[in-house]
Amino acid sequence: MAVQLPRSFSERMRDLLGREYEAFAETYGEIPHTGVRVNTLKIPVEGLQRLAPFRMEPIPWCPTGFYTAEGARPGKHPYYHAGLYYIQEPSAMAPVELLGVMPGDRVLDLCAAPGGKSTQIAAKLQGRGMLVSNDLNAERTKALAKNLELCGARNAVVLNESPERIAAAFPGFFDRILIDAPCSGEGMFRKDEDMVRQWDESTPAKYAGMQRDILQAAARALKPGGTLVYSTCTFSPEENEGSIAEFLAGHSQFSVVPAGGTGFFSPGFPPLPGTARLWPHKVKGEGHFIAVLRREDAEGADTMAGTPPDGPSLPAAPRRENSGRTVVSRKDKAQEGRSGGRASGRNGSRGRNAAVLSEDGMMAAYAEFAAEQLGWQPEGFPILFGEHLYMSPLPREALDGLKTVRPGWYMGQVRNNGRFIPGHPLATALTPQESRRSLSLAGEGAEAVSYLKGETLSIPADRLRLAPGAAPKGYVLVCIDEYSVGWGKWQDGMLKNEYPAGWRWT
Numbered sequence: 001m002a003v004q005l006p007r008s009f010s011e012r013m014r015d016l017l018g019r020e021y022e023a024f025a026e027t028y029g030e031i032p033h034t035g036v037r038v039n040t041l042k043i044p045v046e047g048l049q050r051l052a053p054f055r056m057e058p059i060p061w062c063p064t065g066f067y068t069a070e071g072a073r074p075g076k077h078p079y080y081h082a083g084l085y086y087i088q089e090p091s092a093m094a095p096v097e098l099l100g101v102m103p104g105d106r107v108l109d110l111c112a113a114p115g116g117k118s119t120q121i122a123a124k125l126q127g128r129g130m131l132v133s134n135d136l137n138a139e140r141t142k143a144l145a146k147n148l149e150l151c152g153a154r155n156a157v158v159l160n161e162s163p164e165r166i167a168a169a170f171p172g173f174f175d176r177i178l179i180d181a182p183c184s185g186e187g188m189f190r191k192d193e194d195m196v197r198q199w200d201e202s203t204p205a206k207y208a209g210m211q212r213d214i215l216q217a218a219a220r221a222l223k224p225g226g227t228l229v230y231s232t233c234t235f236s237p238e239e240n241e242g243s244i245a246e247f248l249a250g251h252s253q254f255s256v257v258p259a260g261g262t263g264f265f266s267p268g269f270p271p272l273p274g275t276a277r278l279w280p281h282k283v284k285g286e287g288h289f290i291a292v293l294r295r296e297d298a299e300g301a302d303t304m305a306g307t308p309p310d311g312p313s314l315p316a317a318p319r320r321e322n323s324g325r326t327v328v329s330r331k332d333k334a335q336e337g338r339s340g341g342r343a344s345g346r347n348g349s350r351g352r353n354a355a356v357l358s359e360d361g362m363m364a365a366y367a368e369f370a371a372e373q374l375g376w377q378p379e380g381f382p383i384l385f386g387e388h389l390y391m392s393p394l395p396r397e398a399l400d401g402l403k404t405v406r407p408g409w410y411m412g413q414v415r416n417n418g419r420f421i422p423g424h425p426l427a428t429a430l431t432p433q434e435s436r437r438s439l440s441l442a443g444e445g446a447e448a449v450s451y452l453k454g455e456t457l458s459i460p461a462d463r464l465r466l467a468p469g470a471a472p473k474g475y476v477l478v479c480i481d482e483y484s485v486g487w488g489k490w491q492d493g494m495l496k497n498e499y500p501a502g503w504r505w506t
């Protein structure tokens, strides 16, 4: 056996699995299964199957998931940098499949970092509705935000909050909630020896306490009729059927939606056989536990802090005309802002640059950029954090008092000279047709890698794709084949590289 398992873990598993234990233990001598999940925000499944330079074998429980062969290195390809797929452990793709997300839903992913399941939810939403992705660990929210940006999510908010504070801000608000709970990680022993070292007999009980608190908070944030999926990558019954049985005992309005014992999923242990288990000796995956719960009562629906109890719970996001004007109501007001009007200071602290621009002035600069570069105006609630502008699926008031890492889709930054600098996440979520200037670099060519390394490229003007009337000089949406990857700035045959340093190919 390649992995040295803790003795008390093996004994527990032997008691749990009985005659199946030997088959289970043998899997620790095998190589872990690896997979990719196609990011259908960017490319359909058949599209990646045609393009992928590695073999893809379907994962039975996830229509967008595929096993990759050992040594395939899918992270070392320009298509990975274009966000066409997410590298994910195959059994970890199962919980979101059971969450039943539909475009337009309001979804909360409570324990979301580094974002494997959040990016899967974002793909299911197809840009409609909203995703609130949260993690208690501030450091881990950086990777979460980056992964959501890489996949091109336009309607995701990233929070760094406790589940209790989220439930207080959004009571009965979400259609679907995922709790991919912190756990003792017994299903990760084959992939990550640190998990083995950190495990001792007291570990499952320690996590069960945390899981109870998270479940209770999630229950308050879920709409009546809503679905809550609870998952772990551990085997201990106390963190799985135990946590769910205790939750159900105190929450009679919830019931289990049977998921276990069907297809590839084994039933959970009594008293909850309707929950699902993925076992490494039965499926090609590291193992997972999943409980699907439905809230049945009609109490406390659809309210949100900061909204009147009898009013609409969520105002519609403003729609913008294709005119270059957004929230700015009068042109003279905007120009006053651009020439030194006082900043309103409504959101967060202002940087040095923003001190000379009013909020209206900043919005005017952005609207002008959007009209020239995109030819259309992205939808959402505009939220300014200092001089940084986001389009959010939520109104600003809904996030007041919450530790917000990303209030929405990052549009860019307004400089004090009134120039708008487009953000990298704006680019990664665009299609080439949504930018008036774009450039395609061949996925298998050397230029794509040069761009991803941050190099300047020599590009004749006739290689740029320009909308009617667009001049070649300016920001260009750089694409790998047809898939956006970042910005470049073109002038006189040279493409200055705007790919951020922290994202580069190394």
Ligand SMILES: C[S@@+](CC[C@H](N)C(=O)[O-])C[C@H]1O[C@@H](n2cnc3c(N)ncnc32)[C@H](O)[C@@H]1O
Residues within 6 Å of the ligand: 092, 110, 111, 112, 113, 114, 115, 116, 117, 118, 134, 135, 136, 137, 140, 161, 162, 163, 180, 181, 182, 183, 210, 214
């Ligand atoms: C199993 S990991 C989540 C993996 C993630 N869902 C994915 O698919 O990439 C559990 C996460 O829960 C976070 N966490 C731990 N305690 C938490 C709490 N009380 N509330 C919210 N998140 C918590 C951890 O920081 C960790 O990132």
